[in-house]
Amino acid sequence: MNIRVDKDVCTGCETCVTSCPYDSIIMEDGFAFINEYCQLCRACLSICPEGAIKEEGSGAGTSSESVDLDRYRGVLIFAEQRKGTLSHVSMELLGAGRRLANKLNTTLHAALLGADNNEAEELVRWGADKVFLCNDSLVRDFNDEPYTDLLSRIIDSNKPEIVLAGATAIGRSFLPRVAVRLRAGLTADCTSLEIEEGTRNLMQVRPAFGGNIMATIVCPDRRPQMATVRPRVMKKGEYDKNRKGEIVDIPLQAKTFKTSVIENIGDVSECGPGLQEAEIIVAGGRGMGGPKGYAMLKELSEAINGTVGASRAAVDEGWIPYSQQVGQTGKTVCPKIYIACGISGAVQHLVGMQSSDMIIAINKNPDAPIFNISNYGIVGDIHEIVPLLIRRIEEERSRK
């Protein structure tokens, strides 16, 4: 495929030039010209008042060595563990994977590295038909090298059509290597996965441009179709304690690696569970006014079993550690409930949290942009509202 400007139709009006997110449309000899920075995002196609911008040719990946797509069947998920315990996202991937496998009338498999049989059986109960397990203690800690080798081998010998992993620090680090090794398409950070009607193609929806734009990505001509999936977006699979499945042992081949993990240091902050795993986040901004405001938010988050988050302003002031920063230069989160306290809502913050299920904002300024994306807005002083709220929650608790 190619996007080009038909010079016979182009009037040189320059309307398209600013429509390109990649600055790839330039004016040349009075005509628009699309240069090599074009990412084929199609943003310009409908913008031209003359219809001079045209899409030509076939799709991507039409490489000469074509892949026999029918040799690939089944859905494989990479089940993540930390310190031997399955991460939430593993169960969510089984939920998403089961739905896709049913739609494709195929099987759901899981790959588990560095955990033991108990965890593998747990994956079966959460919906896996078969689990490929490497229980070698050398892969208990995350290490890109053996993880890439093992997952690539599992994929190569089983030829799944779809491979899913969590868009976590682990998944986002080594899945790109697996995709390169297998020459497979990989889409990062998906928030929705569907099967295209009439084909077996996976339609992968992901945010781009800091969440201001959503894009649907497809990989029509190569297999497997690989995607990392945002934690807390997909529904967990159904747990059935009587479910039976097969567990296949996968031995580790090489035993020495160029990189090694010396130690793991857990989050030292007392802000609650990890931000990206949190179901409830109580976040503070400059409006907190200081470290005391942070203590207040911590109290609120503890009362409702949440985690404390922060805007960049609060982190830059040194009130809250960087590990808790939400936004473009911090973490992207999508909890069930996000309570924004004294956060005005700069775009850089909004892109990190706007996909939360429910957003509640408390801010003194009725015109704060945070209210535009909130389900509920309270115009008020957080130093008045939050202590009152904590007291009311405690009363509610003691009544039970």
Add this chain to the structure above:
Amino acid sequence: MNITVCIKQVPDTSEVRINPETNTLIRDGVPSIINPYDLHALEAALSIKDATGANVSVLTMGPPQADSALKEAVAMGADDAYLLTDRAFAGSDTWATANTLATAIRKIGFDLILCGKQAIDGDTAQVGPGIAEFLSIPHIAYVSKIDTITEECVRVHRLMDDGYDVVESSTPLLMTIVKELNSPRLPSLKGKIRAKKAEIKKISNSDIEIKENDTGLPGSPTQVKNIFAPESKKDRKTIEGPPPDQVSQLVDILRSLKCI
């Protein structure tokens, strides 16, 4: 030591919007910047240069006008600047981009490759680890602290979702950098003068000879099918009244959400 820093010129995404009626991007007057994470990668390279006298090369793949990003990097202190530009690279996804950059890096030579953790336009974080795989060298993603670095090995902190890992690796090596590692320096006056005269070395596909099917659109397994605006919150409500009433309503909402 030869350090290569991969940078990308990106639109300042905080200003990119989509028109929900026409499904087209609105980016009038959106400035192009060096991807913010890449500045942290460049700063890491320049600090190593300050300490050991390493040679720092910056490399970008993009259109001819991306040379302004390279000049800015030279002004900050980079020694050599390479612009990888060719119509053959057009439409590259992360697989094809990683392959193209890796092929160029192999030609430039390297001991250490540094990248930002991700670019803020695509947010994929896939190109860095992809380059390492193409070059058959190890990588460490999300580096937040460098403990030691020598010609033979490094010891760094790798940010994880539940804390951080202390990781050691031999070189050659690729690392992707998070913003916690450092604060990027500003270009010096001397640097700016140097940047003005600096030669940007152009690399086209005739220099690196990647096969047609291994770069650009033909080399890209994935393609963008369409783009659209994210759903907006439709059920926006304002909670009115004096603070005790507002809090009562809020408690009701939290109760209905099973928070309390």
